Amino acid sequence: MPSSAGPSIDTITEGGRVTQVGEGQDADETTPPVMTFGAPTAGEILAERYELVEHINNDSAGRLVWRGVDVVLRRPVAVVLRYPGGESATEMLQAAVAASRVIHPNLVGVYDAIDEADRAYVVREWVDGRSLRELVADGSMDGGRATAVGNAVASALAAVHATGMVHGNVHPGTVMISDDGRVVLADARTDGADTKESDVRAVGGILYFALTGYWPHAEAPLRGATAGHGRAAIPDAVRDAGGAAAAPRQVRAGVPAYLDDLTMDLLDTEIAPPSSDVLSAELARLDVPADDDYLDNSGPLRFAAESGDEPSPLAAAGGRKVALGIAGLLAVALVGLLIGIYTLGGDDEDPETSPVAAPTSAAPVSEEPPAPVTRNLKISDARIIDPDSRNRSEVRDAEKVFDGDGDEGWSTETYPRSNFGGLKRGMGVWIDLGAERTVKSVQVNLSVTGASAELLTGTVNAPSNSAGDGQILTAYLKNRIGQPFEAHDGTTMAFNGFDADKKYRYLLFWITDLPQSGNGFKLGVQEITVQGS
Numbered sequence: 050m051p052s053s054a055g056p057s058i059d060t061i062t063e064g065g066r067v068t069q070v071g072e073g074q075d076a077d078e079t080t081p082p083v084m085t086f087g088a089p090t091a092g093e094i095l096a097e098r099y100e101l102v103e104h105i106n107n108d109s110a111g112r113l114v115w116r117g118v119d120v121v122l123r124r125p126v127a128v129v130l131r132y133p134g135g136e137s138a139t140e141m142l143q144a145a146v147a148a149s150r151v152i153h154p155n156l157v158g159v160y161d162a163i164d165e166a167d168r169a170y171v172v173r174e175w176v177d178g179r180s181l182r183e184l185v186a187d188g189s190m191d192g193g194r195a196t197a198v199g200n201a202v203a204s205a206l207a208a209v210h211a212t213g214m215v216h217g218n219v220h221p222g223t224v225m226i227s228d229d230g231r232v233v234l235a236d237a238r239t240d241g242a243d244t245k246e247s248d249v250r251a252v253g254g255i256l257y258f259a260l261t262g263y264w265p266h267a268e269a270p271l272r273g274a275t276a277g278h279g280r281a282a283i284p285d286a287v288r289d290a291g292g293a294a295a296a297p298r299q300v301r302a303g304v305p306a307y308l309d310d311l312t313m314d315l316l317d318t319e320i321a322p323p324s325s326d327v328l329s330a331e332l333a334r335l336d337v338p339a340d341d342d343y344l345d346n347s348g349p350l351r352f353a354a355e356s357g358d359e360p361s362p363l364a365a366a367g368g369r370k371v372a373l374g375i376a377g378l379l380a381v382a383l384v385g386l387l388i389g390i391y392t393l394g395g396d397d398e399d400p401e402t403s404p405v406a407a408p409t410s411a412a413p414v415s416e417e418p419p420a421p422v423t424r425n426l427k428i429s430d431a432r433i434i435d436p437d438s439r440n441r442s443e444v445r446d447a448e449k450v451f452d453g454d455g456d457e458g459w460s461t462e463t464y465p466r467s468n469f470g471g472l473k474r475g476m477g478v479w480i481d482l483g484a485e486r487t488v489k490s491v492q493v494n495l496s497v498t499g500a501s502a503e504l505l506t507g508t509v510n511a512p513s514n515s516a517g518d519g520q521i522l523t524a525y526l527k528n529r530i531g532q533p534f535e536a537h538d539g540t541t542m543a544f545n546g547f548d549a550d551k552k553y554r555y556l557l558f559w560i561t562d563l564p565q566s567g568n569g570f571k572l573g574v575q576e577i578t579v580q581g582s
Contacts, residue, residue: 157235217248
């Protein structure tokens with residue numbers, strides 16, 4: 050029988066490493082006791098499907114987190130149980146149901162939510178990896194990795210916000226980096242205490258923490274992990290006399306100026322934050338491979354003048370902050386003073402709970418290079434594939450599927466029946482990544498539910514005409530990625546069946562059946578996002 054009190058989430062290890070985060074809350078000395086009536090045991094099968102394998106921990110809300118196996122699909126799962134069920138588990142179950150409606154490569158998948166009265170449980174994706182909290186405990190991240198993590202979190206929030214929902218639980222304990230480099234956000238909440246704006250400002254907190262190892266949101270402390278609270282506490286940011294957090298560049302050397310400005314703007318309550326989709330688009334533009342040199346890292350958040358690019362969407366949404374001036378110098382002095390106090394503060398504290406000393410650029414370099422972080426890949430070109438039509442009126446506006454604007458995209462015409470009126474096999478969006486890339490997933494945001502589609506790949510790049518489109522379709526139908534979506538009940542399709550040992554350049558999102566729209570059948574493709582390395 051599992052213990053009623055478990056260790057901190059971020060100290061749970063399997064083979065010496067953290068493998069799972071638990072509901073976004075950390076166990077600590079104040080963890081409430083868990084009812085033992087009907088407590089689960091290893092080997093028990095819930096709902097005739099989910100076998101409990103190992104009790105991982107209890108979180109601070111009294112939920113039990115188990116590693117399990119879906120015996121039908123033979124895949125690992127995380128099972129989060131609460132005693133009792135019924136009204137006491139309503140918030141947990143409602144959050145799980147809401148989260149299950151959003152499919153995104155940067156969100157932990159939710160598979161099931163069951164209330165058995167005496168207990169309730171949520172079944173979700175098992176993530177083999179480490180939380181951001183655990184990773185940063187080993188040393189803060191460089192600008193590139195921090196940007197990639199922030200990009201993934203903002204992209205996940207954009208998908209959540211597009212449905213009208215709020216995540217409400219973004220912090221280093223709910224951001225996971227899997228062993229293959231995928232960044233995922235877990236454990237949304239529906240308690241109504243948070244807003245889309247607070248979600249976006251939390252991305253500023255994620256960037257700040259990744260860069261410094263400190264948490265800057267004094268007005269929004271971590272649930273169950275506030276500074277100075279519990280064994281898993283994250284140290285609060287160093288602050289000036291007015292309570293303002295020191296900028297990342299004042300805490301450690303080597304933080305790019307553009308990332309410093311962006312982080313502090315997101316944290317500044319006097320500056321209106323951008324929407325999550327605008328922030329995601331901006332971070333995606335900044336999240337580029339090291340061999341791309343068109344970013345001016347020495348100044349504020351701007352592209353180099355010679356690049357010829359238009360101003361970034363975030364720059365258009367609001368101005369940059371001015372330099373901190375004398376207040377900045379005072380903050381630097383305060384940082385040095387407090388770091389000295391932390392260093393000389395005696396040896397009676399548990400080293401796991403002592404404040405993290407501000408890392409410097411002179412930190413030793415790991416012997417093994419870090420695993421590549423999954424990022425949004427740049428789409429260099431797109432076009433509409435329409436092999437069965439001589440009228441090319443529907444092949445316009447393909448560029449709108451990767452312009453970062455989810456409100457505007459490409460759309461089919463209206464047909465009398467779902468199978469394109471029996472006039473054609475289908476239509477699709479062909480995209481070119483510009484070079485062969487390692488691809489992890491493709492997300493397609495659609496205008497309405499009810500479409501059937503699949504993702505194909507190939508190496509043919511034929512002319513943009515009916516004959517060329519036919520060549521592409523014939524070749525690509527031999528190479529499907531994952532399983533097709535049939536009459537899909539969501540507006541987001543995520544394809545994850547890529548071969549890790551292969552590289553891809555050309556992809557084809559192929560639509561086979563249209564959903565009903567008004568008096569006919571029609572579908573819009575709002576945005577396509579490709580993630581990889």
